[in-house]
Amino acid sequence: MTLIASRVDSDIERLISQLQQLIRVPSVSAKKQLTLTKCAELVSKIMSDCGITSELLKLDDTLDRNSEQVSPIVYGEVKSKSNPNGRTILFYNHYDVQPAEPIELWHDDPFSGKIDGNFICGRGASDDKGELITRIKAVEYFLKETGDVPCNVKFLVEGEEEIGSSHLEQYLTKYRNKFSCDGIIWEFGYVDEHERPIISLGMKGLLCVEVHAKCANVDLHSSLAALVENPAWRLVHALKTIRDENGKINIKNWNSDIRDFTPEELECIRQEEFDISSFKKNYGLDHVFNEDDLQEAKKANVGGVTSNISGLFSGYIGEGSKTVLPSTAMAKLDFRLVPDMMPQKQFQLLREHLDNNDFQDIQLKFVSGEPACRIPIDDNFVKLVEASAREEYGQVVKSVSSAGTGPMWYFNNILRCPCVSIGCTFKYSRIHSPNEFVRIDLLKKTTKCMGNIIEKFGNTAANN
Ligand SMILES: [Zn+2]
Numbered sequence: 001m002t003l004i005a006s007r008v009d010s011d012i013e014r015l016i017s018q019l020q021q022l023i024r025v026p027s028v029s030a031k032k033q034l035t036l037t038k039c040a041e042l043v044s045k046i047m048s049d050c051g052i053t054s055e056l057l058k059l060d061d062t063l064d065r066n067s068e069q070v071s072p073i074v075y076g077e078v079k080s081k082s083n084p085n086g087r088t089i090l091f092y093n094h095y096d097v098q099p100a101e102p103i104e105l106w107h108d109d110p111f112s113g114k115i116d117g118n119f120i121c122g123r124g125a126s127d128d129k130g131e132l133i134t135r136i137k138a139v140e141y142f143l144k145e146t147g148d149v150p151c152n153v154k155f156l157v158e159g160e161e162e163i164g165s166s167h168l169e170q171y172l173t174k175y176r177n178k179f180s181c182d183g184i185i186w187e188f189g190y191v192d193e194h195e196r197p198i199i200s201l202g203m204k205g206l207l208c209v210e211v212h213a214k215c216a217n218v219d220l221h222s223s224l225a226a227l228v229e230n231p232a233w234r235l236v237h238a239l240k241t242i243r244d245e246n247g248k249i250n251i252k253n254w255n256s257d258i259r260d261f262t263p264e265e266l267e268c269i270r271q272e273e274f275d276i277s278s279f280k281k282n283y284g285l286d287h288v289f290n291e292d293d294l295q296e297a298k299k300a301n302v303g304g305v306t307s308n309i310s311g312l313f314s315g316y317i318g319e320g321s322k323t324v325l326p327s328t329a330m331a332k333l334d335f336r337l338v339p340d341m342m343p344q345k346q347f348q349l350l351r352e353h354l355d356n357n358d359f360q361d362i363q364l365k366f367v368s369g370e371p372a373c374r375i376p377i378d379d380n381f382v383k384l385v386e387a388s389a390r391e392e393y394g395q396v397v398k399s400v401s402s403a404g405t406g407p408m409w410y411f412n413n414i415l416r417c418p419c420v421s422i423g424c425t426f427k428y429s430r431i432h433s434p435n436e437f438v439r440i441d442l443l444k445k446t447t448k449c450m451g452n453i454i455e456k457f458g459n460t461a462a463n464n
Pocket residue numbers: 098127162431432
């Protein structure tokens with residue numbers, strides 16, 4: 001049991017009230033609200049009140065003058081007095097939140113932080129203000145209990161996570177020395193319906209593109225379809241060559257850079273639970289890819305590539321009919337990438353694929369790209385986090401990667417150390433949806449778990 005366990009229980013009211021303060025400052029990054037900076041200042045103040053040295057970091061003053069708003073990063077640090085040359089842990093979190101809309105579906109004001117029994121409700125209650133507070137308080141409790149922290153601790157709390165962490169790479173590069181560390185605890189971590197924390201060791205990458213087809217220089221009368229090609233058909237034909245009906249991508253060399261799963265990773269995937277029939281029932285599906293081969297389906301979920309059409313537009317889509325032959329057609333595509341694919345290279349392969357299939361006229365636009373990251377399952381830091389979680393939760397679940405995308409690659413690549421996801425977010429806590437909540441019992445357990453991690457990390461030799 002961690003040194004701080006009893007303080008977590010006796011001080012829980014203060015943790016809750018500080019979390020409520022955070023929820024009450026709406027920090028919706030999508031709306032570029034002024035309250036974003038106010039929220040950053042509040043995070044910094046809470047850190048200072050908890051004994052953590054804190055400051056706001058900016059990217060570039062000239063950017064501010066040019067009115068391009070870049071949210072500040074809140075940086076926090078506590079050096080261990082007894083172990084200053086020991087290891088350093090970095091907590092990555094974010095203070096921005098998703099928009100609360102549709103407001104009418106909330107039972108209460110989304111920014112009230114209202115308590116209802118074991119639940120604290122509000123936008124950001126779990127994602128990510130709840131996660132953040134468990135980490136700040138774990139550090140505070142060590143300082144109060146022992147006057148010191150077992151290992152050096154750093155915080156990086158950004159304000160643009162919910163809009164794609166667009167300046168994080170620049171921040172990490174600029175402040176690389178300040179952020180230097182030996183292990184990173186990722187911003188989120190789920191707890192499943194059996195009360196087991198899910199330790200997740202990776203994130204998929206992402207390539208987002210636009211595909212444009214253009215034929216005539218203006219929209220035409222559709223009788224001219226006897227003579228003139230339709231860009232929507234042109235686009236459909238081009239898209240059809242990219243992926244087959246079973247989801248397999250048909251672009252030459254697309255999978256060349258994929259890193260194979262290790263035997264340990266395959267075993268971890270085998271042990272993960274996935275109930276295909278309840279998944280189908282939940283989403284009203286009568287078929288999912290690879291449903292006859294459970295292991296293949298699970299492998300695809302955590303480590304498979306995808307090609308998804310996220311938007312299609314051309315012609316007239318209003319009421320009734322309009323016999324128009326449109327002049328343009330456009331599709332938005334996203335491709336999930338896995339280690340070690342690089343977005344720019346995959347984009348080039350897509351371009352070559354279209355050219356080689358006589359679609360040189362189709363225009364491609366690179367919208368955004370992020371590489372994937374996967375931390376080796378036998379890394380010592382992974383083992384330490386697992387042991388720490390086991391002490392609080394009993395059982396834990398390990399997952400080789402989340403199916404989603406996040407900026408883990410930048411941390412891993414720039415700071416050169418492992419990242420592990422572990423946290424307090426109940427799987428069904430409605431993050432990004434109306435009536436988001438966090439469970440108070442999980443806030444307590446997770447704060448204790450963070451205490452275990454800090455303690456064990458302090459006990460590891462720096463050269464280990
Ligand atoms: Zn989120």
